[in-house]
Amino acid sequence: MAAKRPCGAMFPRSDHIREIENVGMGMATGRDEIVVQSWLRCLEQHQLDPAQNCEAFIVPDHKLREHRQQSEELINIARSGLEHLFQQVAGQNYVLLLSDRQGVTVEFLGDPLFDNNLRKAGLYMGSEWSEGRAGTCAVGACMETGEALTIHQTDHFDNTHTPLSCTAAPIYDMRGSLNAVLDISLLSSPILKASQNLALHLVNATARRIELANLMANTRHEWVLRFARSPEFLDVDPEAAISIDPNGRVIGMTHGGAKLLARASGLDWRRPETLLGQPLSLFFDTDIDSLPDLTRSRPTEERVLFARDGNALFAHAIEPNTRARRRMPARDQIPSPLRRLGGDEPSILALQAKAAKLARTRLPILIQGETGTGKEYLARALHDGSGLSGRFVAVNCAAIPEQLIESELFGHVPGAFTGASAKGRKGLIEQADGGTLFLDEIGDMPYTLQSRLLRVLAEQEVLPVGASEPRPVRVRIVSASHHSLPEAVREGRFREDLYYRLNTATITLPPLRERPDFDWLVERVLKRHASEGNNPALSKAAILALKAHAWPGNIRELDNVIAVATALCEKGHIDLADLPEHLSCEGETDADAQALRQLLVACDWNVSEAARRLGLDRSTVHRRMKRHGISQPH
Structure with a gap:
């Protein structure tokens, strides 16, 4: 169930509220089905009350910084597309919002003369438009359905949003997952919903171009195939694109590319994992060896490709950037322990090169990745490639009972507590002195101990249980978690200052899929x-x-x-x-x-x-x- 929204007083039931309540009781309405389904989710899944007027929610500044940091790459790639769209609708009082996958606005373009009105309406930087927070709205409904749509005036669930007309389109990442939502909104608009058809077309086209720019930026070293139904648009405004690895397998796609592949093979675009990793020949009557025939060396109208479902498409193949590829480090330049992390593919080689550079420093490193991706193996490889003379000591913070973890980590002096060793005991941190301490599942460390670990990082000293004087230690900290630490910080389960200490350098291990x-x-x-x-x-x-x-x-x-x-x-x-x-x-x-x-x-x-x-x-x-x-x- 969604978190309850901060709401105002109850208001008398209007026709709009009664219509929503009637839909909840199964009665028919003239609304689009996408609106009806969203209203039902608001009532049944999110348990929202249409009779409560709720102000727009703007996340606090420190939370907004986190959301923007996590979306920094997307914002940079999308910025030129957003500015071009804003110019196309100049003078028509539209506001542009780019929301992340949580529905929080991380980029905003609007007329500064209307700042107060826009902020009050939630059409502003930091506003959250998830369906559970704001009810039926364009961003939230787009996140739920994965499709472009318009939520016009009284389509909105909440009375406070009914003056707005909002049109949104999804932006997918190259792996087929929803990455962001692009929204174009008006504080007030003509009564007819059809008045926003042009806005729907423009926002869809901009989202498509942002996806293409993202695909091109992340696959410079691979073949890219771009598609269009007309040769005139193939080189200037393609409708879809996919990227292909040296073995002829699909490794990335725009949303249009996913739908094209799904139609060609009879698969479901909503299951992108069934499309990725498949050979190009599964979808088209060609393979990687034939791609040079689809480059600009041939006239556009001759670059025709047939999909397995019989459809003909115009295709433009873009060759890998081989000069940039040659700048990648050779495998024999990477320490042996890190070479064993993966094969010769550019993204894996780049990960190995990054790890090799960080291994030679004493910077704290945070390894992120799902369970089973090899985080401890990487931590050991970082230690083995570091040249440190001390030990590699691994601690699973989730496996040690909470009542023992303090003495296990920090050690204790003789007789510090009932059952303590008469000689005292060095903690795991001291055992790693001169070497590497690997803290696996750091997100499960008890909150009360996090401040003590922070002191180890900041002061390079450890205070055993029962001791009055700290002991100096010089230890390199590598930590790992399959949890989202920023989310744990937001929920108050993890210290923000410790997170930024541990997060000095980050290595993300991709999931096996x-x-x-x-x-x-x-x-x-x-x-x-x-x-x-x-x-x-x-x-x-x-x-x-x-x-x-x-x-x-x-x-x-x-x-x-x-x-x-x-x-x-x-x-x-x-x-x-x-x-x-x-x-x-x-x-x-x-x-x-x-x-x-x-x-x-x-x-x-x-x-x-x-x-x-x-x-x-x-x-x-x-x-x-x-x-x-x-x-x-x-």
């Missing part, structure tokens, strides 16, 4: 579990299943899956049947069924020949045919 070196990791794990006489290889079907999985447990989960599959497989061959059942199901998609049918046709329905080409047993192919309802036509 986003690793561009996925194949390299699988090979490494396979080698780890290989034994004499059992050095298995993965079938194509098993590889597809592994790539289709979301990997909530990341590398740790992959390691477990490969370990079991290696033990179960026969004849040195890991097939779908050797993987956990939920992975086997994920690996079988409509696209797989179509590919199997095409292969059988190419083999004149000779199942043995199809099995040979797939590297599978004949019985496995028969099982897959039965599962997909494939049979030889008479």
